Amino acid sequence: MNSERIYQFIFSFGSAVTTALSPTLPYILLCTVAVLADCFTAWQLDKRVRKTYPDKTSKNSGKFKSSHFGSVLITLLQVYLLLIFAHFLHVYVTGSLPFNALKLAAGLVIGWQLWSCLENMSSCNGAKWAMVLQQIMVDKTARHFDIDPAVLEGLTGRRPEHLGDGTGEPMNNGRQRPSAFMATTLKPKPVVILGTAHGSNVPGKCSPDGKFREYRFSRDVIALLKPKLESLGYLVFVDMPSDEVPSPQNTELSLRCRYVNGICAKFGKDNCVYVSIHVNAAGADGKWHLAGGWCCYTSNGRTKADTLAECFYDAAITNLHSYIAYMDEGKHRGEYTEKQNPFRMDRSDGDRDLEADFYVLRHTNCAAVLTENLFQDNRADVEFLSSQAGKEAIAALHLDAIKSLFAK
Ligand SMILES: [Zn+2]
Incomplete structure (x- = not known):
């Protein structure tokens, strides 16, 4: 098979997949908007927390980081896979039942994200409507504090692994890690x-x-x-x-x-x-x-x-x-x-x-x-x-x- 045939095959395969999944596209679009709205409100909350608690946040962490971008992409991928799964579930398994699994899944995702948006908007917010919402919602303020790695070390007895030791090398090069038991028996700060x-x-x-x-x-x-x-x-x-x-x-x-x-x-x-x-x-x-x-x-x-x-x-x-x-x-x-x-x-x-x-x-x-x-x-x-x-x-x-x- 020459390379032109390969391109043709890939193109036909792509359009077949698109046709098969086309009923999910409007829902994918709606869910994407909901996930992005959640990100946007989280970013706004981050700015508010930084303004209100300058001593608990560092100056360079208010911007979008590549790690944030990565986690947004992973969330979106999970949502898309869920919608596609729900679509096939509806087509092949639950089609005769009086509900549409695809619509149900999209509704769940959008509801979940909107709730999270409202939590973001009402956290660290003195407005009256925010106080009312906060009676039933999680206050996400503390999640936006940057705790000094040295502090975490003091709390758990060791530096958290994901922070590394600054050398780029894996932590504890081959040495045995302190057990969870040891970590919990160390007196916290x-x-x-x-x-x-x-x-x-x-x-x-x-x-x-x-x-x-x-x-x-x-x-x-x-x-x-x-x-x-x-x-x-x-x-x-x-x-x-x-x-x-x-x-x-x-x-x-x-x-x-x-x-x-x-x-x-x-x-x-x-x-x-x-x-x-x-x-x-x-x-x-x-x-x-x-x-x-x-x-x-x-x-x-x-x-x-x-x-x-x-x-x-x-x-x-x-x-x-x-x-x-x-x-x-x-x-x-x-x-x-x-x-x-x-x-x-x-x-x-x-x-x-x-x-x-x-x-x-x-x-x-x-x-x-x-x-x-x-x-x-x-x-x-x-x-x-x-x-x-x-x-x-x-x-x-x-x-x-x-x-x-x-x-x-
Ligand atoms: Zn007083």
Whole structure:
């Protein structure tokens, strides 16, 4: 057979296949559009996650990568094979039944992809419709974080194989790999999730003269604290690092909890702690008050945060000597009530923490505390908190508390 005959044979074979499969073509087209829509919404979500959590994503991974392109092609091929299979199933097996297997398969694929599109669109999205959808849909935000390979190594005890060792050589050249048992018995890195207080766009939450702002103080303390925690080998996340936060407040708070619980799901809730860093206020009337002092909240009743809260009280007492001196002087000036204690406690149930039904404590899955670091409507407290020494003392207090919990 000469080469012209071969071309003719290939062409006739191709047109025979096309004719046989022609009923599937409209469905193939529709399913392709659905798969591409899913990719597009995933790409948009990726951009949103990168904007919202710049510290958890790297700059060069927002673009389409060849590996993404490859997985899209594989998905499309699987879909096409499913449709072709369904077509032949209909022609030769189920044709007499009152349903069309091809239409059914295409409907399933399109429904699946549209659901995934809606999940992509509602994840990491503060809009009201998105919050409603997220009641029943998966939050895909955490899937778009780039976790440092060194972190994964710390979690599993070895570098994940697919990352290689940078040399292009296979990992563990011939040596026996650590068994799954060994990997699971290695202690994972502790995970600390720091909660910022409020945002620049939240009204109030400042000193009566407006100079001290709670959102700023919380982020300043976290800026001091985070590198110190990381240098101890902990994995540290910040729930809302940006100055502006979504509004209204119930959206903001539920996004914070979603974020924390995403990390808990990824790293194990018993391995995580959440610490929300706030500043107290005695009134919302825009006036100076005489209340002051430091305290730490857990949810009501016995909670898994009680031990962490005890660590916090110990650390507060050892780190706030300079504040105690401030308070003594403030009392002379009449800026506190005479009986004001620098540490506010509730010993009635056998521990020192205060208890309240705070949303971020109740709806997070790991041990969670909220620290109220002095009062933003007390003159002497604000003076202390505004000083560099004050911020450093509050950061050191948090560092010591978290360190002593994980040393237990
Ligand atoms: Zn607050």
